[in-house]
Amino acid sequence: MKSTTTWLRRNLVVIAGLGTLAYMILPNVVVTVFSFNNPTGRFNYSWQEFSLDAWKDPCGVADMCASLSLSLQIALWATIGATVLGTAIAFAMVRYRFRGRAAVNSLIFLPMAMPEIVMAASLLALFLNMGIQLGFWTILIAHIMFCLSFVVAAVKARVLSMDPRLEEAARDLYAGPAQTFLRVTLPIAAPGIAAGALLSFALSFDDFIITNFNSGNTVTFPMFVWGSAQRGTPVQINVIGTAMFVIAVLVVLAGQMVGNRRKKAQPK
């Protein structure tokens, strides 16, 4: 008995940590299990019987796959836009001293320090006042805006930890500014840029609050799920949720494997 208590005490952190992990994974397990459900009513909230129907026909629900492809498109463009604009800002912030640096810093920080609904509402106020039609473009504008700060943070962290002597060495070896940037700076900053881009994609693809305010009649995937919570949730939503989880895990693991291999290939 006493040994059990000491064991418990010694492994308290592990037990509590794994408990939290279980709490975090539980909904994903439920989503996966219920993707094999065959519900009787409009809502897929209680278990009825095993069925593969939804997996055989993932796009069998009206408008769902259209909303999915729209979300993917927006996420793709938002990622490109935010990554380009954000990387440029990050380089300027780390590599140069200039006037108004503090102001720029807080301008970039503010969108992350504000409840999302405040930004969502204010953007709507702008679009309404200017008489701009809500839809694809207003969603894209909003997504680039809120992803920007996260890209800056990710790229900045990476460039800050970079040894400036590498670039000096390249210059000493007669590399021009463009060559130094393309062959030395950019490859070293790449993991930070990739992290920022991945984060942007995830944030944009999954964004609900800002999209809810600025989409008008346009239906992105999160909007479709939101609507389905009122009208009835098709099993296919769980199929997509499961597939997204699996793909995300695979992508992240593959990325880490590539990173590990690189680390082994070029020891410091």
Next chain:
Amino acid sequence: MTAPAALPEAVAADGPPVHKPSLKKRLIPYWLLLPGILWLLVFFVLPMIYQASTSVQTGSLEEGFKVTWHFQTYWDAFTEYYPQFLRSLLYAGTATVLCLLLGYPLAYLIAFKAGRWRNLLLVLVIAPFFTSFLIRTLAWKTILADGGPVVGVLNKIGFLDVTSWLGMTEGDRVLATPLAVVCGLTYNFLPFMILPLYTSLERIDTRLHEAAGDLYARPATVFRKVTFPLSMPGVVSGTLLTFIPASGDYVNAELLGSTDTRMIGNVIQSQYLRILDYPTAAALSFILMAIVLVMVTIYIRRAGTEDLV
């Protein structure tokens, strides 16, 4: 972010410090900043100005709204909806504390004890970012369903008696009660707590633990005097990243709660998108912003880590 102490202009720019860099070179940072900053000015700052103007307008949807400097809207909106404000802060605060209590052991586990499992655990923490959070929030409807196994167990061990006494649940239901909303908020924002905690824990030199142990500190003391103080930057940014979005959230209250658990986000959303009372909605959203900014400023001062941000 602590900026390194301002370097003299000539040293920071490349080239020997004697020459002043050419105008073209000095303009490079501005060209790099221009597009992104312009984007933020037009689509972040300008909207705030428009919202400020909307909040002091009066009129109706049919006749149109006009700026009449009607500041009364702020007072009316606040007095009408202060229960929702209080509730939002209460729920977001509770969820933040729960996130810290739940997240700390997991971050600690990943940073110090996971060994070769570290990457897998990190992936499991990040993966939810890539799965639609709305779908996962809806899954809580199934998990907390009336008469379901989870509610059954909570009822049996007397947990629901305690939460009922606290006013968090009613009878043997969890869905549509404050507990369900707080549970959803805690769940949704946990990764935002765990990642900063992990980053700051991972930076701690484990030799400090050994040194403390050599000086006869018990594990609990090592944690209290060494580990926790050194993880403070993570605690501060984690709690901010959890509390701020949670205070404006309306998804959890809508999907897992009832009309009695409406948060201020629900009110702003319905004022803007359903009732179309734009001035009140704008005023409410500014009041929320002011409350959050004031609380965050006080908190950062108190935590004594101003140079974090």
